[in-house]
Amino acid sequence: AQSVTQLDSHVSVSEGTPVLLRCNYSSSYSPSLFWYVQHPNKGLQLLLKYTSAATLVKGINGFEAEFKKSETSFHLTKPSAHMSDAAEYFCVVEEDSSYKLIFGSGTRLLVRP
Amino acid sequence: EAQVTQNPRYLITVTGKKLTVTCSQNMNHEYMSWYRQDPGLGLRQIYYSMNVEVTDKGDVPEGYKVSRKEKRNFPLILESPSPNQTSLYFCASTLGQGATEAFFGQGTRLTVV
Numbered sequence: 001a002q003s004v005t006q007l008d009s010h011v012s013v014s015e016g017t018p019v020l021l022r023c024n025y026s027s028s029y030s031p032s033l034f035w036y037v038q039h040p041n042k043g044l045q046l047l048l049k050y051t052s053a054a055t056l057v058k059g060i061n062g063f064e065a066e067f068k069k070s071e072t073s074f075h076l077t078k079p080s081a082h083m084s085d086a087a088e089y090f091c092v093v094e095e096d097s098s099y100k101l102i103f104g105s106g107t108r109l110l111v112r113p
Numbered sequence: 114e115a116q117v118t119q120n121p122r123y124l125i126t127v128t129g130k131k132l133t134v135t136c137s138q139n140m141n142h143e144y145m146s147w148y149r150q151d152p153g154l155g156l157r158q159i160y161y162s163m164n165v166e167v168t169d170k171g172d173v174p175e176g177y178k179v180s181r182k183e184k185r186n187f188p189l190i191l192e193s194p195s196p197n198q199t200s201l202y203f204c205a206s207t208l209g210q211g212a213t214e215a216f217f218g219q220g221t222r223l224t225v226v
Contacts, residue, residue: 004155009153032213034213034214036217042219042220043117043203043217043218043219043220044156044203044217045217046214046215049213049214051213090155090156094213099144099146099161099163099207099209099213099215100146100158100161100171101146101148101156101158101205101215103148103155103156103157104155105153105154105155106153106155
């Protein structure tokens with residue numbers, strides 16, 4: 001069965017510094033992977049998705065993620081954090097091409113001025 | 114505008130009083146699902162529907178019912194709510210047919226006292 005582990009429950013960075021949110025997945029085949037963002041009192045918005053094309057995936061708002069099969073990782077990065085990036089981020093894997101999404105426990109990103 | 118609409122956004126109710134949370138999508142998506150979000154647990158799937166009149170249990174279905182009489186609507190029913198169903202609920206829809214991106218509603222914050 002697929003699963004997702006987000007390695008940090010909270011990450012704090014200063015504005016203008018790089019962001020790294022870590023995610024490891026478990027899957028018996030080549031999965032579809034996603035990052036979603038949830039701003040306070042808002043729904044979930046898709047940041048980016050990997051579906052077995054290029055291993056480096058670019059998303060919205062300057063975020064990108066790299067699929068590394070050998071490490072079973074799909075870490076989310078951004079070169080320079082902005083105050084508006086403060087939110088909760090979820091790493092997600094699709095289960096067995098079934099459209100069912102398996103969520104990680106989330107990483108709350110804090111951005112300090 | 115393509116969207117998933119949930120109502121109500123906030124609801125406080127008493128134990129045992131039946132309630133329904135509505136979900137509607139205007140994108141002609143085949144696949145719809147309900148998730149609940151609890152701190153530290155990410156989102157967990159309650160029920161899903163592959164198409165009209167086709168529904169099935171997700172990971173945490175106890176205490177919930179759903180129906181899919183029309184393609185656009187997928188209500189979540191709590192016949193006898195209990196305090197452990199206090200949570201943030203999200204409805205999501207996916208086109209299906211190999212397209213995996215899920216679109217989420219704004220969420221319904223339910224408190225059962």
